Amino acid sequence: MQRPLIILTGPTAVGKTALSIGLAKRLSGEIVSADSMQVYKGMDIGTAKIRPEEMDGVPHHLIDILMPDDPFNVVLFQQKAREAIEGIRSRGHTPIVAGGTGFYIQALLYDVDFDEEDTDKAYRRYLETTARKEGAEKLHQLLLEADPVSAAAIHPNNVKRTIRALEYHHIHGQPISAHNQVQRGKSSPYRFFYFVLNMDRQALYDRIDQRVDAMMADGLLYEVCRLKARGYHKDLVSMQGIGYKELMDHLDGKTDLAEAVRLIKRNTRHFAKRQLTWFKRERDVRWIEKDRFKDDGAILDEMIRQIEEELR
Numbered sequence: 223m224q225r226p227l228i229i230l231t232g233p234t235a236v237g238k239t240a241l242s243i244g245l246a247k248r249l250s251g252e253i254v255s256a257d258s259m260q261v262y263k264g265m266d267i268g269t270a271k272i273r274p275e276e277m278d279g280v281p282h283h284l285i286d287i288l289m290p291d292d293p294f295n296v297v298l299f300q301q302k303a304r305e306a307i308e309g310i311r312s313r314g315h316t317p318i319v320a321g322g323t324g325f326y327i328q329a330l331l332y333d334v335d336f337d338e339e340d341t342d343k344a345y346r347r348y349l350e351t352t353a354r355k356e357g358a359e360k361l362h363q364l365l366l367e368a369d370p371v372s373a374a375a376i377h378p379n380n381v382k383r384t385i386r387a388l389e390y391h392h393i394h395g396q397p398i399s400a401h402n403q404v405q406r407g408k409s410s411p412y413r414f415f416y417f418v419l420n421m422d423r424q425a426l427y428d429r430i431d432q433r434v435d436a437m438m439a440d441g442l443l444y445e446v447c448r449l450k451a452r453g454y455h456k457d458l459v460s461m462q463g464i465g466y467k468e469l470m471d472h473l474d475g476k477t478d479l480a481e482a483v484r485l486i487k488r489n490t491r492h493f494a495k496r497q498l499t500w501f502k503r504e505r506d507v508r509w510i511e512k513d514r515f516k517d518d519g520a521i522l523d524e525m526i527r528q529i530e531e532e533l534r
Contacts, residue, residue, distance in 0.1 A: 225311060226529065227412040229327055230320045231256065231388065231501065232419030233494035235429045237512065239272050241419065242320035243280055244522045249318070249529075252281040252310045254303050256330070257461045258323030262290045264301050264449060267442045270463035283310075290449060290460040295382075299326045326501040331410045334402075345392050349385045364388055369397035377496065384461060415529050418501045421512040421519075427491050434465075434487045443469055443479070464489045 228251070231241050243252055255261070259269040263286045266273075271285065283306035288294055303319070303326075310317040319327060328334060353361045361376040365388055374388045390398035446469040453463060456470040465486050472482040501507060508528060517522045 226315065226533065227307065227331075227414040228316065228318045228514065228529070229256075229331070229414060229416040230318060230419070230525075231322055231327060231344075231417070232510075233426060233497040234270075234322055234490060235433050235494065237417045237422055237518070238320055238322065239270070239276070241518055241521060242318060243278055244518060245525065246280040246316075246318055247344060248522060249316045249505055250524060251312075251316040252283065252306075252313075252317040253316055254297075254306045254310070254319045255282060255284040256303070256319050256323050256326045256328060257284075257300075258294065259460065260285050260321070261288045261294050262286075262292075262460050263288065264452075265445070265460065265463070265466070267288060267437050267440050267445045268463060270437075290454045291458055291488075294459070296326055296329045296334075299323075300329050300334075300336075305332050322497055324497060324504065327416075328504065331412060331416070333411055338515075340392055342389060346385060347386055351410070353381050354462060355386070358384070363386070365472045366472070369399055370398035370421060372397060372402075373400070381461070415525075415532070416507045417510055418502070418504075418507050419510050419512060420498065425513075426494060430490045430494060432485050434490060437465065438483060444469060444474075445475065453512045463488055464493060498527065 228245065228249070230238055230245060232238055246253055257269065259265060259270045260287060261284055262269070267273070272282065284299070284302055287302070307317040307319075319330065321327075329336070349361060352364075357382050358379050361381060362373060362376070365384050366373040367378065368391045369387055376383045376387060378384075386400045390401065394401075415513065426529050442465060446466055449461070449466070450473055456462075456467060456474075461467060461470060468477070468482045468489065469486045471477050472479055477485070508525075510521060510525065512521065515524065
């Protein structure tokens, strides 16, 4: 029997990293990162990237594979994740996809088709110019008028996805949300177990605040200074990551440091809320409420019990 594909996800700071290592050790697994920011070299502290010593000998894939100015998107993720999964299976190991980018996980699980060839370069340049001159919110307002469903799902600051949705509507005369709905109805080519970790909301928010404080103590500001000195600017997709964009604004004199840290905490809490909203819409998920278990060992026991019971 082909080894199953295991997904371990949940909101930021919920504790996915330690559990993914434990799961890999128990199941002879290798980990494929489903994180849109940990692919970038030199962006370690702000992405909460796992340290080599924390891996405990477990192979990790799709971490530190690109420079911060290299392009990365869901299509590249699909390609590289599939290659990693095939390699893991060829070695007789269990692939474990771990990370919090729900859009990437969905695209992998259901083999979502993204027609990247359908582009109108002139219209895209118009949208990019609009975003620069009039701001992301103006662009998002255009999407709200054309495709309210997509506008509700895409954060106003996510210029890249907003442009793609507007461009799709411009070319096809129909909302990209309708296309996505069709894609979500597809069956998966994988036999998978989709675990979503969750915990008490206030406790999660407290963990987020504590983690941001720890990141600052570990040198997040210095990390952003180093990236800026190397020529990586705030218009790059990588520099739009939470923690990086706020500190870039601080370095540009737009905010003082205390305000930048406050914004990082607030924006991370909002991001966690959006992640949970996404996972609640997904099919075939298995919620793991951490507060019901005494420790991570008990959580691992429950996940493995579910996997073994269904495989039998």
